[in-house]
Amino acid sequence: MFVTLDRNASISLVDQITLALIERIQSGLHHDGEKLPSVRNLSQNLGVSLLTVVKAYEQLEKKGFIKRHHGKGTFIRIPITSEVNKQENDPFNWQHDIQDYIGRSTFGQVTQKKSGAYPLHLTTLNTDQLPLDLIIQASQQALSEATSIGSYASQIGDPDLRVVISQYLRQWGDHCSPSDFLITSGSQQGIDLIARTFIGPGDVVIMESPTYPGAIDAFRSRGATILTVSLNEEGMQLDRLIQLFDRYTPKLIYTIPTAQNPTGVSSPLKKRRQLLEIAEIYHCLIVEDDPWYEIYYESPPPPPLYLLDQTGHVIYLKGFSKTLSPGLRVGMLAAKGPILYKLLNVKAVSDLCTPLLNQRIYYHLLQEKACTTYFASLRKTLRSRRDLVHQLLLKHAPSEVTWRLPSGGYCFWITLPPNIQTQELIAQSAQLGITLLDGAVCHPSISDHKHIRLSFASLPLQQLEEGIRTLCQVMHDIQSTSLPFTTETSI
Amino acid sequence: MFVTLDRNASISLVDQITLALIERIQSGLHHDGEKLPSVRNLSQNLGVSLLTVVKAYEQLEKKGFIKRHHGKGTFIRIPITSEVNKQENDPFNWQHDIQDYIGRSTFGQVTQKKSGAYPLHLTTLNTDQLPLDLIIQASQQALSEATSIGSYASQIGDPDLRVVISQYLRQWGDHCSPSDFLITSGSQQGIDLIARTFIGPGDVVIMESPTYPGAIDAFRSRGATILTVSLNEEGMQLDRLIQLFDRYTPKLIYTIPTAQNPTGVSSPLKKRRQLLEIAEIYHCLIVEDDPWYEIYYESPPPPPLYLLDQTGHVIYLKGFSKTLSPGLRVGMLAAKGPILYKLLNVKAVSDLCTPLLNQRIYYHLLQEKACTTYFASLRKTLRSRRDLVHQLLLKHAPSEVTWRLPSGGYCFWITLPPNIQTQELIAQSAQLGITLLDGAVCHPSISDHKHIRLSFASLPLQQLEEGIRTLCQVMHDIQSTSLPFTTETSI
Structure with a gap:
């Protein structure tokens, strides 16, 4: 077990170890009853005093995350696994009886693992791989506008950013206008908004298999029936897709046509057009998640499905957390036709609006030729x-x-x-x-x-x-x- | 009708008018069939050329937001009111048949109205009322850390901010620790996370009436049965509340005990303790929304319910969008006991994490004595x-x-x-x-x-x-x- 410690931080080493361990437990890194390193071992591994580890373990025990058995060692207690972990006299025990509505959540497993070299x-x-100078420069421009920190953004997003992102997309094709865009708090929110707006229990969603785990979580949380289509070297196997349409009434297809996560496959133009045609025939929505468009290793990819679509079948999600800045969490959702306004309503319930400061930073950043x-x-x-x-x-x-x-x-x-x-x-x-x-x-x-x-x-x-x-x-x-x-x- | 125009903006005046009108329509400011000002009138009102207004109206008509009838005038068409607005040959008409799951959304009515003096x-x-200098200084400190823009935040939030916000709360009482905090993208997201985690169709939620509309929207979107308790000069009428508990099994009470929105009423200490007691007896969650704690006009309010609670019945929401910065959208949710980890899962599905930059700005800002x-x-x-x-x-x-x-x-x-x-x-x-x-x-x-x-x-x-x-x-x-x-x- 390894914990990154910052000796210059404003929090004590004891608190850092405590919080890091809590996060490890929350991220599913430990199982209930798992034995933790001894105080001596952990103090040696982390280069801290015995007392620091003792205090951290004490805090963790007090909070109910671990249990120390004299002479046997220290063991993980995972609070959310209900009955098993109920401790007598714990004032929070009653909480285990509250029914919740949590679906699958794999985020911890995907991104929160921080251990290991x-x-x-x-x-x-x-x-050090990111264009920090450019981002800081854009941030300074945004900060120089008093409204960036002093105003709520409009629900649909900053009008300037919506113009700039539509210009950005026009590099790759036509059929795209500023009024088609809704600014989201990252692409994950875009997926979640779509799931909340259009998917309910039993609605059929088609996904590539394998695919992005965060999208599975979002559709699962709505009770979707998920059907899968596997991929070949040109992306989704369309004959299988058509078979599904013959038997079911899918409402939505979630796809990553360019540099698919996790397979790295990209669909050629012909296949994109066929997929669109299928969606048009069956009046099925396509959700096109497109974080990787800029990251290709052979020839540039064909235009996104969204830019080929003229009948409002594609909802497009574009995020830059993977390629420009993970710390800003701004995503763009584009949709043609009345569905955009439906999504907008759910956006308001979710978080009112995406922070204006972050939107203004992207507004300035995306105009930079240096990008x-x-x-x-x-x-x-x-x-x-x-x-x-x-x-x-x-x-x-x-x-x-x-x-x-x-x-x-x-x-x-x-x-x-x-x-x-x-x-x-x-x-x-x-x-x-x-x-x-x-x-x-x-x-x-x-x-x-x-x-x-x-x-x-x-x-x-x-x-x-x-x-x-x-x-x-x-x-x-x-x-x-x-x-x-x-x-x-x-x- | 008034539209604020910025002649130095990167968007043309035509686009500004077009976008502003679209937002007005989306915000529920116009009804279907409503007559718009004539080209001549609007050009005079806004101080722009006739051609600018003509072009904006042309764009709006193309996008389906308005309809011009020769000799009669220009009329609003609201795309989401389905059947009535279907236009023959509109390629997006099929979208009107997609079933959606949208609940009530009043945000447009509450915050998006921008017209009028x-x-x-x-x-x-x-x-000019906000401490912009302090916020900009905190932003500069945050930007000087490469990780603020270069890293995802952890799902639960920045550890430093969690320490600082717990210290901030300790001004008002004990019973509060950094590990109780989950950082959210504004308090609205906190309400939404709670609703998504614990409320499903038919679950009983008790709300003050009147109350904050965004909370109503969030619980409605989950299909809650909402029961109401009216307020007197000391807040929620507790005899009515007890009556409800006699007849129903409420799962959750949403309350704003300090400077209640919209009534401005604050509960005295005695009443807070009684409310807590009721929640403990019936094992009901209390959601305490607390954006106004700092804004009192007589004596300082008694401690928040959360700081009086020792048995994990209160989920506390603290936001600063109203008092410090509407443009940053950082909120804090605090909960004692295992329920915090349930909320965390839903947070991940919603937007992965709250932007680290914004969290670091609050980390620096909230330490400022000048606040x-x-x-x-x-x-x-x-x-x-x-x-x-x-x-x-x-x-x-x-x-x-x-x-x-x-x-x-x-x-x-x-x-x-x-x-x-x-x-x-x-x-x-x-x-x-x-x-x-x-x-x-x-x-x-x-x-x-x-x-x-x-x-x-x-x-x-x-x-x-x-x-x-x-x-x-x-x-x-x-x-x-x-x-x-x-x-x-x-x-």
Whole structure:
């Protein structure tokens, strides 16, 4: 277990350890009853005094997160697993009886893992890869306008930003106007607004499988019936899609046509037009999530579905958290026709409006020509990283491990052979500081034990190389120990 | 009709007029079929060329927001009112058939009205009333940290901010720790998270009546059964509350115990303790919304319910959009016990996390001692404004009009006599540039035609005085014309 400590922070080390442990528990990193390191071990690992750890453990026990058994050790107690964890005399026990309406939430598993030297699960860039100067300059421009911090934004979003984002999209095609845009608090909110506006219990949603886990969570939370379509090298398998339309009445298709997360696949123009045609025939909404459009490694992708659509079937989501600034949380939703105003109502209930300061920063930022240069150089760096990982995998991974070279985005989607189970690989890699995303969270309905997602975006090159080599070694180790037991010809 | 135009903006005047009109329509400011000013009139009113207005109207017609009938004039078409507005050959017509799940949304009516010289409906401060220097200084500190714009925040919120907000609350009482806090994208999101986590169709929610419209929207959107308790000069009528508990099984009580919106009533300590006791007996959650705690005009309010609670019955919401910065949208939700982790899951689905930059700005801002001075001086200014409006109403309003002097907050809740209907008052006042909040939107269930909410926070003093005088005159005018028809003794 590792906790990043900041000795210059305004919070004590005791509080830092306490809060970090609480977050680890909340993120699903520990299971109920799990034994924690001894006070001596943790103090050595973190380079802090014994007393610091004792105090942190005391705080955690007081808050009900851990339980110390004299002579046996310190154990995790996970408060939300109800009955089992009820402690006599805990004044909060009554809360376990409140019925809640929580759906699946995989966010903790996807983004909150912070341990280990090789965080290969993270699809974010490091601060030193981002155009911080440009963003700070745009922030200064925004701050110089008194209204940015002194006014609510309008519900639909800042009019200037809506003009600029529509100009930005026009680089890639026509059919796009400022009045089509609703500014959201990140693309996740866009997905959530769509789910809340149009999806209710039993409504049929079609998703690619695998896909972005946050979208699965949003549609699940509305009680959707999720049907899946797998992907080939050109994206969604359209014959399967048509079969689904023959049998069901899908209301909405969620797709990432460019540099699909997690597979890295992009659809060619012809396929985009076919998908649109299907949506038009069956009057089904398409939600096009497009965070990766700028990050391609071969030729530029064909226009987004949204810009090909003239009949209001596509709702487009564009976010820049992955490529420009994770800390600002501004997303753009575009929709043609009356549905935009429906989404607007739900936006108001959700959070009234997206912070005006953040919108004004993007307004200034997206006008910068230097953004184009930045994206070009980012593509170049990432492409060489992708190629490096590809070469390393070719060289070091067991021959039965397979993957497709991603056309864009930050991830490899890796298929493991039958004798390597994801859970075992993840557990053993974690002991060596490697964090991976379990492919299972990317599936809406099937149980997947043979995929991991591996990101190459942000790790320093040497660490990236070490991480991949070590991961491959773990794969070999698992294979060598499991082969005698799993090969059918063995006795 | 008035549109604020910015001749230095990057958008053309045509686009500005077009967008402003679209927003007015979306905010419910116009009804379907309403006649717009002629091109000549609007060009004169706005000081723009005839051609500018012609082009704006052309754009609006193309987008389907208005319809021009040769020789008759230009008329509003409201796209979301379905069937009636379907236009033949409109490629988006099919969208009218998509079933949606939108509940009540009153936000447009509450905050998006921007017309008129006397916006007495707005409960926001002007930028020149805000501590902009302090906020800009805090923003500069936040921007100097690369992670503020370069990293996602953790799902639960920035640890430093959670420490600072818990210290901030400790000014008013104990029982509060950093680990109890979840940072939200404004208090509205806090309400929405609570509704989504704990409320489903048929669950019983108790609300004060009148109350904050955004909370009604959030609980309505979950299909709650809303029961109401009216207020006296000490807040919620607890005998009525107990009656409800005798007959129903309420899951949650939403209350604003300090400077209640819209009535301005604050509960004394004794009543707070009684409310808590009721919640404990019946194991009911209390949602305490507390944006106004700093804005009191007599003695400081008793501690928030949350700080009196030791058994995890209160979920506390604290926002500063009303008092510090409407443009940042950071709110804090506090809850003791395991329910916090349930809310956290729904937070992730909603928007992953609140922007880290905005959290870091509040982290620096709330540590500023100068905030205390600012609040003290704000109270003084607002108190004299409150007293001014009180005096003006005493002097000019018809004697049958009644109100209670607000103990805090920005609003008067005004009761009209039977011969003045809210709708008529609002319509006639609007013609003189006065915008009011219709009391009806503050009620979860009853139809109210005799209240208006009137804010005294932000209008320049002279305008405020003119606005109130004019409003009183309109009341007299309505009375003088309506009296002969409504008084029962008249023939």
